[in-house]
Amino acid sequence: xxxxxxxxIVCPIGCQIIVRGEDDTVLSLEGNQCIRGEDxxxxxxxxxxxxxxxxxxxxxxxxxxxxxxxxxxVPQEKLMECMDLIKEVSVTKPVLRYQVIVPDIxxxxxxxxxxxxxx
Numbered sequence: 230x231x232x233x234x235x236x237x238i239v240c241p242i243g244c245q246i247i248v249r250g251e252d253d254t255v256l257s258l259e260g261n262q263c264i265r266g267e268d269x270x271x272x273x274x275x276x277x278x279x280x281x282x283x284x285x286x287x288x289x290x291x292x293x294x295x296x297x298x299x300x301x302x303v304p305q306e307k308l309m310e311c312m313d314l315i316k317e318v319s320v321t322k323p324v325l326r327y328q329v330i331v332p333d334i335x336x337x338x339x340x341x342x343x344x345x346x347x348x
Contacts, residue, residue, distance in 0.1 A: 230249055230250065230251055230256065231249070231250060231251060232247060232248070232249045233247070233248045233249075233273075233274050234246070234247055235247075235248060235269075235270045235273050235274070237261060237265075237266040237269050237270060238269070239263075239265045239266055239269045240263070240265065240266075242262055242266075244260050244261050244262050244263075244266045245260050246258060246259070246260040246261045246266060246267075246269075246270040247259050247260055248270050248271070248273075248274040250274055250275075253275045253276070255270075255271050255274055255275065258270055258271065276304065277304075277305040278302035278303060278304055278305060279302055279303060279305050279308060280298055280299055280301075280302055280303070281298060281299040281303050281308060281311055281312075281339070281341070282296070282297070282298040282299075282344075283296075283297060283298075283312060283315055284296055284297060285297050285315060285318050285319065285320055285330055285341075285343075286318070286319035286320070287319070287320055287321070287322055287324060287347045288319055288320070288321045288322070289321055289322050290322045290324075290347040291347075292347065295320070295324055295343055295345045295346075295347050296343070296344045296345045297315070297330050297341050297342060297343055297344060298341070298342065298344050299311075299334070299337075299339040299340070299341055299342075300339060300340045300341075300342050301338065301339045301340075302339070303334070303337050303339050304337060307335055307337060310335060311334050311335055311337075311341075314331070314334065314335065315331065315334075315341060318330065318331060318341075320347075322347040322348060323346075323347060323348045324343050324345075324346060324347040324348075325343065325346055326343055326344065326345065326346050327342050327343065327344075328342060328343045329341070329342055330342060330343055
């Protein structure tokens with residue numbers, strides 16, 4: 230059996246939740262103060278995901294980098310692979326906010342979008 234200690238980030242309380250289970254089955258959960266914390270901890274135990282934030286090179290701009298992020302969470306196990314792909318990407322100005330820089334990165338369904346502008 231695996232035991233994972235998770236700090237819930239759904240609300241400001243920050244419950245310390247202990248989840249016990251095997252593979253993708255949660256057997257017990259304790260420490261949450263609400264149902265949202267229970268859902269968060271179960272998902273975090275079974276399949277953790279994260280929003281990916283980083284930068285991309287911009288050719289011909291005053292600033293050499295532009296901030297980007299995923300428009301939806303990416304599976305945690307794919308984060309480093311996504312970063313390896315993104316570090317090879319460069320764009321040319323103009324780049325507009327929310328412009329898709331890398332569509333459907335690694336088949337995750339998440340687009341990497343600009344969060345800044347380079348005009």
